[in-house]
Amino acid sequence: DAEITQSPRHKITETGRQVTLACHQTWNHNNMFWYRQDLGHGLRLIHYSYGVQDTNKGEVSDGYSVSRSNTEDLPLTLESAASSQTSVYFCASSESLAGPFYEQYFGPGTRLTVT
Amino acid sequence: AQKVTQAQTEISVVEKEDVTLDCVYETRDTTYYLFWYKQPPSGELVFLIRRNSFDEQNEISGRYSWNFQKSTSSFNFTITASQVVDSAVYFCALSGLTQGGSEKLVFGKGTKLTVNP
Numbered sequence: 001d002a003e004i005t006q007s008p009r010h011k012i013t014e015t016g017r018q019v020t021l022a023c024h025q026t027w028n029h030n031n032m033f034w035y036r037q038d039l040g041h042g043l044r045l046i047h048y049s050y051g052v053q054d055t056n057k058g059e060v061s062d063g064y065s066v067s068r069s070n071t072e073d074l075p076l077t078l079e080s081a082a083s084s085q086t087s088v089y090f091c092a093s094s095e096s097l098a099g100p101f102y103e104q105y106f107g108p109g110t111r112l113t114v115t
Numbered sequence: 116a117q118k119v120t121q122a123q124t125e126i127s128v129v130e131k132e133d134v135t136l137d138c139v140y141e142t143r144d145t146t147y148y149l150f151w152y153k154q155p156p157s158g159e160l161v162f163l164i165r166r167n168s169f170d171e172q173n174e175i176s177g178r179y180s181w182n183f184q185k186s187t188s189s190f191n192f193t194i195t196a197s198q199v200v201d202s203a204v205y206f207c208a209l210s211g212l213t214q215g216g217s218e219k220l221v222f223g224k225g226t227k228l229t230v231n232p
Contacts, residue, residue, distance in 0.1 A: 040224065042223055045221075103150060103162040106159065106162075
């Protein structure tokens with residue numbers, strides 16, 4: 001069965017370190033997204049990609065970067081982790097070529113703690 | 116700008132009660148899609164429904180039903196005869212084309228539903 005996985009599921013890191021969260025989907029979807037979920041804010045879009053070599057900034061992109069070298073993976077990098085980036089991170093994918101009009105399928109989430 | 120408002124932060128009901136979760140949206144797009152997602156205590160996000168802006172028919176799926184009204188910019192979700200397993204956070208979301216061609220899915224802040232036995 002097709003799926004979307006994230007690793008690690010839990011991560012504790014120190015302020016200033018570079019951290020990379022992995023996202024891998026086997027749906028063969030063109031669109032991939034990264035969100036963060038914080039209490040009182042719902043889900044907020046960090047970055048998204050509509051295909052290989054395409055990346056776009058979302059609502060809360062400062063301090064984060066992504067790269068898309070293949071269809072299956074969209075790793076999220078925190079260049080220099082800050083305590084404000086303590087959150088639960090969700091990766092998602094969808095099949096539409098014209099934007100997120102189709103439902104997005106979400107990974108299980110990564111809980112990141114920055115100490 | 117696109118916006119989704121879920122005014123109910125938390126709702127608590129007793130099993131078998133009906134419950135309606137409200138969702139109000141703002142958009143200038145003529146073509147857009149609305150979604151509901153469920154996030155149970157285990158944390159994953161589960162897709163429930165997608166509705167496009169040209170289809171105002173209500174939808175029923177088992178105990179779940181959705182009422183889409185463009186006149187009031189609302190897309191409300193009703194659970195009939197609620198069960199403990201319905202306890203979750205429910206998110207309403209909006210998607211559409213924005214000027215310049217960029218697109219994004221905008222989520223409401225969620226409504227936490229607790230169904231007590």
